[in-house]
Amino acid sequence: MRQREQWTSKIGFVLAAAGSAIGLGAIWKFPYMAGTNGGSVFVLLFIICTLAIGLPILLAEFVIGRRGQHDAVTSLKKLAPGKPWFFIGWMGLLSSFILLSFYSVVGGWILSYLARALFFRLDVADYGGLFNAIIANPGEVLIAQAVFMIMTIWIVQSGIRGGIERASRWMMPLLFIFFIVLAIRSLTLEGAMEGVRFLFVPDWSYLTGKTFLLALGQAFFSLSVGVTAMMTYASYLPKEEKLGQSAFNVSILNIFISLLAGIVIFPAVFALGQSPAEGPGLIFVVLPAIFNEIPFGGFFLILFFILLLFATLTSSISMLEIVVSTGIQKKLERRKTAAWVFGLLIFIVGIPSALSFGVLSDVKLPGGTFFDFADILTSRIGLPVGALLISIFAGFVLSTAETDDELRMKPFLNRAWKFIVRFIAPLAIIIIFIASFID
Numbered sequence: 001m002r003q004r005e006q007w008t009s010k011i012g013f014v015l016a017a018a019g020s021a022i023g024l025g026a027i028w029k030f031p032y033m034a035g036t037n038g039g040s041v042f043v044l045l046f047i048i049c050t051l052a053i054g055l056p057i058l059l060a061e062f063v064i065g066r067r068g069q070h071d072a073v074t075s076l077k078k079l080a081p082g083k084p085w086f087f088i089g090w091m092g093l094l095s096s097f098i099l100l101s102f103y104s105v106v107g108g109w110i111l112s113y114l115a116r117a118l119f120f121r122l123d124v125a126d127y128g129g130l131f132n133a134i135i136a137n138p139g140e141v142l143i144a145q146a147v148f149m150i151m152t153i154w155i156v157q158s159g160i161r162g163g164i165e166r167a168s169r170w171m172m173p174l175l176f177i178f179f180i181v182l183a184i185r186s187l188t189l190e191g192a193m194e195g196v197r198f199l200f201v202p203d204w205s206y207l208t209g210k211t212f213l214l215a216l217g218q219a220f221f222s223l224s225v226g227v228t229a230m231m232t233y234a235s236y237l238p239k240e241e242k243l244g245q246s247a248f249n250v251s252i253l254n255i256f257i258s259l260l261a262g263i264v265i266f267p268a269v270f271a272l273g274q275s276p277a278e279g280p281g282l283i284f285v286v287l288p289a290i291f292n293e294i295p296f297g298g299f300f301l302i303l304f305f306i307l308l309l310f311a312t313l314t315s316s317i318s319m320l321e322i323v324v325s326t327g328i329q330k331k332l333e334r335r336k337t338a339a340w341v342f343g344l345l346i347f348i349v350g351i352p353s354a355l356s357f358g359v360l361s362d363v364k365l366p367g368g369t370f371f372d373f374a375d376i377l378t379s380r381i382g383l384p385v386g387a388l389l390i391s392i393f394a395g396f397v398l399s400t401a402e403t404d405d406e407l408r409m410k411p412f413l414n415r416a417w418k419f420i421v422r423f424i425a426p427l428a429i430i431i432i433f434i435a436s437f438i439d
């Protein structure tokens, strides 16, 4: 049997973990969730949830993953022999499966924009009409989603190494630079300040249990926490890597990009007289509008969507990676087949989500369309429950000697982390959960 792969460089893991985290969560979902949930209060809760709950549990996933050195299920079995904790791994597989089924729909939208911009010259002026034309066209959304899944499968089947690590190194920084330029353009539009106020001046009437749960779900979603994705990535790590530092960097970077996305989107939303509560189409409607205000906007739009596609792929591969690595467990030679089989299944399960904005828009499930339902099932249930169990596992099942050996931070930090994953994080998740039902 082949030896298990490891990351090719020290920075490889940080890039991969950041790549998994930074994606549609920060860039697409954060602005539209903030937009539909009152702006500033959601932003504030999101930051609190990320730092106080998301970050410690991210670190817990790192600790478990590296200690286990296997796919999530095998690692959990190994660390708690004869106990049912490995169940967390199967839950993570299920959550990632559903996540990717609708994530790939949005990935497909990006491809649609790209293809149209490249081959038909996008009419950047008619941004609203363009989005509606795309999402309502069943053939186009399905083909785009399929192509996105094929790209994801392609990368996953060839293992963790290769071009991705290398490409991340310059694609991600380029995306940041782009975002900063866009933020400046957005902030200098006339009437932009109202957007800034929307993002940063709290309207406390939105402070409800439901907003809290949505912000918590957003924190987990955008950190890739609760589905054992980060556990799986950390299992490819050598012992030297400093886990605490990595978890901290990924969390801060994620907050930074989310806020930046907000600062790009909302000033423009208000300046251009659009609605912040547009929903999942928000960035697709607003971004082209901002590019329209920039010299060579059409060209930069293409470049931007290529970078966004890349950020999205570095996240989608981590979702498929969990499904594949858990599905094949130790049978490495089945990796290729598994990637294609699971990829195809995920595509099929995602079809109703893809059609949720067109032919299936009238089909109502709990919480809305198929797309909404898949999102709720994961962001409000799968991820928080997974995170809760991971926190308890790291806090109570692993011994302090074991966790200290992995953490190797300053003693007071080790102790603080242990206290948070034992008590603070689980209690917070449970309370937020209950509060959201009371509303």
Ligand code: PHE
Binding pocket: 020, 021, 022, 023, 024, 025, 026, 096, 099, 220, 221, 222, 223, 224, 225, 227, 229, 315, 316, 318, 319
């Ligand atoms: N964090 C990713 C994003 O923000 C989504 C993701 C969730 C990836 C869970 C893997 C696991 O786009």
